Amino acid sequence: MKRTNAKTFHHIPLSVLDLIPVSEGSDIPTALYHSIDLAQHAERWGFNRYWIAEHHNNPGIASSATSVVMGQIGQATNEIRIGSGGIMLPNHAALVIAEQFGTLEALFPGRIDLGLGRAPGTDQVTAYALRRTLNQRVEDFPLQVEELESYFKGESRVRAIPGEGANIPIWLLGSSDFSARLAALKGKPFSFASHFSPDYTLPALRSYREQFEPSAALSKPYAMLGLNIIAAESDEKAQWLATTQKQMLIALRSGMPTTLKPPIGEIADFSPVEPSKENEIRSSIIGGPDTVKRELEKFIELTAADELIITSQIYDQQERLRSYEIIAALMA
Template sequence: MRHSILDLSPVPEGSDARAAIANSVALARKAESWGYHRFWLAEHHNMEGIASAATSVLIGHIASATSRIRVGAGGIMLPNHAPLAIAEQFGTLATIHGDRIDLGLGRAPGGDMAVMRAFRRDGSEDFPRDVMALQAYFGDANPAAQVRAVPGEGTHVPIWILGSSLYGAQLAAHLGLPYAFASHFAPDALDQARDIYRTRFQPSETLEKPYFMLAANVFAAEEEREALRLRTSMQQAFARLRTGQPGKLPRPVDDIDAAIGPEIRRGVDHALRVTAVGDPAQVRAQLSAMIAEHAPDEMILTGQIHDPVARERSFEIAAEVMSDLSRRQAA
C-alpha cells in the first residue's frame, strides 16, 4: 500500500515563510529517499502560519528539487480560481516535470469571506461543472475547441476529489475519480463517505474501480513522551484557529490543558482523532488499526511539528512503519 505526505509548509513561531519553504523542500527530498509515493501541498490563504498559499508555484519548486516522487495539490480550492487558469498552471507543471504532477480539488474557499472577496469570487461557481471543464482541458488536443489550455491539453494530469463531507464522495463516485478524505481534521463523516464512494463508484476512463485515500496525522518520536509533546503544537494551532486567533505554528508545551484548557482540548482531540502518536511501536499499532478498519488504497500522512528536524524524524519513522506494514500485507 502506498504512503504519501500532505504538507502545509508550516511557519513555526520564531521563523518565517522563507525558512518554511526551505524546510518543505528538504522534507520532500528526504521523503523521496524514504519511499513516499506523493508529496502534496495544500492551498490556504490569509494565514501567517502556512506558506503554501501559492500552491502551484511551490509544487513547481519542490518538483524541481526532486526527481521521482509525485508532487501535487492536496488540494487546490477550485472556487478560488477559473478552471482555465488551473489547467494552464498544472499543464505547465506536467509539461516541465512529466507524469509526476497530481491535482487534488476541493470546494472550500481555503479562507474566509474576506479571502473570497479578495479573489473576486461571488460564490456562484459550479464545482462539478468546473471539475469536468478541467478534465476536458487536460484531455486530448481538440483544435476545434473555442478555448484550449496550452500548455495543458494532452497532459492528462490526474484529478482527485478531496472532501470532508458526503458531497465529495458522491461526486468522486459519479465521475469515477480517486477520492481523498480529510480525516486528519474532520473525521465525523469518514465511515459514511468511504462507504458511499465505494458503493456508488462508476468506472470511468480514469479508474476501473474506486481508489480511496485516508489522511492521518502522525507524531512519532523515539519515546512516547516526546511524541505527545510534539503533538501539542498542532493542538494549540487548531485551538487558535477555532477561536479566531490563527498565527504561526506554536512551540510545543509540556501541559496542553494549561495552554488551551481541557474543554477546548477535548474538542480539538475529537477533530484530530485520526492520529497516530507515540514511539515507533505505538505508531505502528495505531496505523495498522486504521488500515484494518478502513482498508484504504493509500495513506497520506501529515503532522504540524514545530521543529523541522523532529518533523523529519517523525515522517522517517512513519515511513519505516508503513513500509513494513506494506511488506507484511503483500506477504
C-alpha cells in the same frame, strides 16, 4: 519502502501532505526551504506523493501559491509524485489551473497530480478577495470540474496551452460525502480529510465505494485518507511535540491563527477534534513507534484505505523529519 497498491499494513503507499508551516521565530523563506528539504527526504524514504495544500490569510501556513511551490518541489526531486491537496477550484478560473498544471506536467512528465477541493481554504473575507463569490453555489463545483476537464481534453473553444492533451490524474478531495459521490459518479480517485473530519470518514467511503462507476482513468475505487501523525522515540516525547498542533488548533478555533508555537507542557483546556462515541476513526496518531504502528494497523483495518497521506504539524524541522522517518521505517 516498496510501492504497491496492496492493502496490507506493510505495503500500503504512504504520502505527505504539506501545509508549509511557518514556525514562530522563523520566516516564510525558511518554511519553503524546509518543505523542499522534507520532500527530498520523503523521496529517499519511499513516500509515494508529496502534496501541497492551498490555504490563504494564515500567518502560520505558506502554501497559498500551490502550483508555484509544486514547481520548486519538482525541481528538487526526481521521481516522487507532486500534487495539490488540493487546489480549491472555486477560488480560481478553471482555464488558469489547466494552464498551470499543463505547465507542471510539461516540466515534470508523469509526476503531477491535481487534487481538487471546493472549500475556500480561508475565511469569508479572504474568499471574497479571491473573487470566490463568482462561484458560490454548490452546483458550480461539478460544472467547474467539467470545464477543467474540457481544457485537458481539447474539447473547449478556448485552448489551454500548455494543458491541452496533458494526461494529469484528477483527484477529488472532501470532508463530507459531497465530493465522495461526485468522485464515484466520475470514476475519479478520492482523497478524504480524515485528519480533521473523522466522523464523516466511513460514511463518505461507503458512498464512494458503493456508488463508484468505472471510468477510462480508473477501473475500481481508490481512496486515500488524510491522517495527522506525530511520531517520536517515545510516547511522552510525541505528546510533548503534539502540543504545537494543539496550540495551532486552539488558535484556529478562536479565529486568530498564528505561526507554529514551540512545544509546551500539558494543555489542560484543549479538546481535540476526535470521533464521536459511535465512530472509532481517529483524526490523529501520536506516540512512539509501537503506539504509531498499533494505531496505524487499526486505522487501515477499519477503513481499508488504499493509501494514506500524512500531515505533521511539528515546530522543529529536525523533529518533523524524524517523525516521517519513523513512520516510513514502520511501514517498510
